[in-house]
Amino acid sequence: MSRLPVMSQKRVLVSSSSSSENMQDFAPLQKRIRHDAEPAKPQAAATVIMGARPTASSKPAVSKPIARSRAATVASGPSRGVVKPPVKAAAAKVASTAKAPTGAKVGAGSRRPPWDLKGKVCDMEEKVQNYQTKYKSVNQENEVLKESMAQNQLRTSEMKKELERLRNTNSEYENQLEILSGVEEELARVSADKDRLEQQLNDLKARYKSLETLNCNNETELQTMKVTISAQESTVAQLRQALGESREEVHSLKETVSQQKDELYAGEMERRKLHNTIQELKGNIRVFCRVRPLRDGGLSKHISLAADDKTSICLAKTEESHTGKGTDTQRNYTFSFDRVFGPQASQQEVFEEISLLVQSALDGYNVCCFAYGPTGSGKTYTMEGEEYDETRGVIPRAVQQIFKASDKLACQGWEFTFTASFVEIYNDTLRDLLYKGKADKRPEHEIRKSNNNELTVTNLTYQKVSCEDQVLGLIALANNNRATAQTSQNDRSSRSHSVFRLDIDGVNVGRDAKCKSSLCLVDLAGSERLLKSQSQGERFKEMTAINGSLSNLGIVIAALANKESFVPYRNSKLTYLLQNCLGGNSKTLMFVNIAPESDSFGETLNSLRFASKVNDCVIGTASANRK
Numbered sequence: 001m002s003r004l005p006v007m008s009q010k011r012v013l014v015s016s017s018s019s020s021e022n023m024q025d026f027a028p029l030q031k032r033i034r035h036d037a038e039p040a041k042p043q044a045a046a047t048v049i050m051g052a053r054p055t056a057s058s059k060p061a062v063s064k065p066i067a068r069s070r071a072a073t074v075a076s077g078p079s080r081g082v083v084k085p086p087v088k089a090a091a092a093k094v095a096s097t098a099k100a101p102t103g104a105k106v107g108a109g110s111r112r113p114p115w116d117l118k119g120k121v122c123d124m125e126e127k128v129q130n131y132q133t134k135y136k137s138v139n140q141e142n143e144v145l146k147e148s149m150a151q152n153q154l155r156t157s158e159m160k161k162e163l164e165r166l167r168n169t170n171s172e173y174e175n176q177l178e179i180l181s182g183v184e185e186e187l188a189r190v191s192a193d194k195d196r197l198e199q200q201l202n203d204l205k206a207r208y209k210s211l212e213t214l215n216c217n218n219e220t221e222l223q224t225m226k227v228t229i230s231a232q233e234s235t236v237a238q239l240r241q242a243l244g245e246s247r248e249e250v251h252s253l254k255e256t257v258s259q260q261k262d263e264l265y266a267g268e269m270e271r272r273k274l275h276n277t278i279q280e281l282k283g284n285i286r287v288f289c290r291v292r293p294l295r296d297g298g299l300s301k302h303i304s305l306a307a308d309d310k311t312s313i314c315l316a317k318t319e320e321s322h323t324g325k326g327t328d329t330q331r332n333y334t335f336s337f338d339r340v341f342g343p344q345a346s347q348q349e350v351f352e353e354i355s356l357l358v359q360s361a362l363d364g365y366n367v368c369c370f371a372y373g374p375t376g377s378g379k380t381y382t383m384e385g386e387e388y389d390e391t392r393g394v395i396p397r398a399v400q401q402i403f404k405a406s407d408k409l410a411c412q413g414w415e416f417t418f419t420a421s422f423v424e425i426y427n428d429t430l431r432d433l434l435y436k437g438k439a440d441k442r443p444e445h446e447i448r449k450s451n452n453n454e455l456t457v458t459n460l461t462y463q464k465v466s467c468e469d470q471v472l473g474l475i476a477l478a479n480n481n482r483a484t485a486q487t488s489q490n491d492r493s494s495r496s497h498s499v500f501r502l503d504i505d506g507v508n509v510g511r512d513a514k515c516k517s518s519l520c521l522v523d524l525a526g527s528e529r530l531l532k533s534q535s536q537g538e539r540f541k542e543m544t545a546i547n548g549s550l551s552n553l554g555i556v557i558a559a560l561a562n563k564e565s566f567v568p569y570r571n572s573k574l575t576y577l578l579q580n581c582l583g584g585n586s587k588t589l590m591f592v593n594i595a596p597e598s599d600s601f602g603e604t605l606n607s608l609r610f611a612s613k614v615n616d617c618v619i620g621t622a623s624a625n626r627k
C-alpha cells in the first residue's frame, strides 16, 4: 500500500532519466529534477518503519507520514521553484482527503472480539473506504505528476532549444576561437616581422650614423675641394690666357711649318734634280768590277789592284817566247771601270755605291742592276748574299733602303705602292719564281710590250708588298724555286738568269704629284767554257742556253755602243726582258764579277773585255717618270 507514491516517484525519475541522455550537457537542470523527486524518500522510510508493526493500530500512522510527506513535497516544491501552483493545490487536496479517515480510526481503540463480525465488517468497510480514498488521492497525485511531467517535457524541449542555441553559440565561439587562433598565428608572424623590421631599423640607424659621419667628412672634403677648385679656376683662367697666346704662337708656327714644308718639297725636288745630275755625270750605264777572294784565302798571282786607284784592275799574264830564244814576256791587261772592289770589300761597302741608284728608283727613275761574270765568280753572292746581316747582298739591302726611304717621304705627303715579281730565264724560257701551284700546271709566259713601251710578262705573279719582311719572304720562295745545280766550278750554280723587279708607284695628293718607276735586280747565270766545265746532258743544254743568251747580251751591248740603228733585243728572252734597262729610259749598273784563280784567267779576261764594252755604251739619258 505504501509503495504507490514510491512508484509514482519512480515514474517521474524514469521520465526524467529518459531524457537524461539529452540533458547530459546541462547538469544543473538534471540536479533540479532529481531534487524534485527526493521528497518521496522519507515516505519510503516511513513505509519500512510502518511495515515492522503490522497491527491495526499502526494503520492510521501510515497515512500520516504519507500525507505529511506529500504536504512536504507540495510545500517544498515552490520553494525550489520547480512545481507550479496547480501541483501545489492538488497536493493540498490529497492531504485534506487523507486526514478524515485517520481521525475516525483514532477513536476506534482496541481489537474486536472474534465474534464481533459486524464490527469486523465495519472495519473492513472502513478499510475499503480508506483504500478508495487513497486510490483517489493517488490518482490525483498521478495527474499532478503527469501535469508536472508534461511541464517538464515542455521545459526539456525548451532546454533542448536552449541547448541547440547554446551549441550554435558554442560553434560560433569555436569559429571565433579558430579565427582567434589564426589571428594569433598572424600576430606571431607580425611579431616576427616586427622583430626583423626592428633589426633592419637598427641596421639602418647604424648605417645612417656611418653615412652621417661620411657625409660630414665629405662636407669637409667638399669645402677643401671648393677651395682647391677656386684656386684651380684662377689657374685655369691664367692657363686660358696662356693658351690663347700659345694658339697664336702655334698658328704662326704652323704658317712657318707650311712655308718650311714648301721649302722642303722644293729642296727635295732640287735634291732629286742634283742627284740625277750626278748620276748622269757618272753615266747612265755604269760598270763595277768585283773580285772574289781566293777559296783558300790567299792572294791572286795574276790580278793586281792599285791601292790608290779604286777604278782600275790589272791582269798580268806571262807569255812564253814563240821563238824559244827570247825570255818570257809578261803581258798586262788593264781595265778601268766606275769602281773596282777587291776581294776584301764587304757587302756593305759594295752596296754604299749602289744605294744612290736605289734612291733614284724612289725619285721616279727606272733602275737596273745586274751581275755578269763566269760561273762561280760571286754574282749570286753579290746580288743576294747570305742570310746574316753583314753578308746580305744587293737585293735585300736595296729593299730595306726603299722601304725606309718611303717611310721618310710619307711625312712629306708621299704614299707608295709596291709590287714585286720574280722571274727566271731557264733554257731561254720564262718561269715564275713566285709560283705556288702544282709543278705540272705551271703556266707559260710571254713578254708583252704596251703602247707606252712598258714590258710585262703574262701569267706572272705580281705581288703587292708593303714591308721589307714580305719581300724577303718572296725572295726565299724564289730561291727555293730557282734552278740550281752542282757543277765542277760551283756547288750551287745558278742555271738560269733571275730578274727581281719591284714596281714603285708614288703619289703626293697634297702636291698633286705622282711618280712611277721600277727597280730591276738581275743575277745572270755564269758563262762557262765547255772544256773547263765538262758539262754533259742537261748541264750541257743549260750551258748552251746560258752562253747563247749572254752572247746575245754582248751583241746588244755592242750595237748600243756602236750606236747602231737596230738593236736585236728580241734575239733572246734575256735581252728582250732587259730592253728598257739596257737601251731605254733607265739607269743601269753592271757588276762584272771575276774569279781570282789563275785557271780562270781566260774567262776573267773575256768578262772584263765585255764589261769595258758595256762601260763604253751610251744608252741615252734616263728621264723621271713623274707628273
Ligand SMILES: Nc1ncnc2c1ncn2[C@@H]1O[C@H](COP(=O)(O)OP(=O)(O)OP(=O)(O)O)[C@@H](O)[C@H]1O
Pocket (backbone or CB within 6 Å): 291, 292, 293, 343, 373, 374, 375, 376, 377, 378, 379, 380, 381, 382, 490, 492, 493, 494, 495, 524, 525, 526, 527, 593
Ligand atoms: N766576295 C765574296 N766573299 C766571300 N765569298 C764569296 C764572294 N763571292 C763569292 N763567294 C763565294 O763563292 C762561291 C761562288 O759564288 P756564287 O755562287 O755567288 O757564284 P756565281 O757567280 O753566282 O756562280 P754561278 O754563275 O755558277 O751561279 C760561293 O760559295 C760564295 O759564297
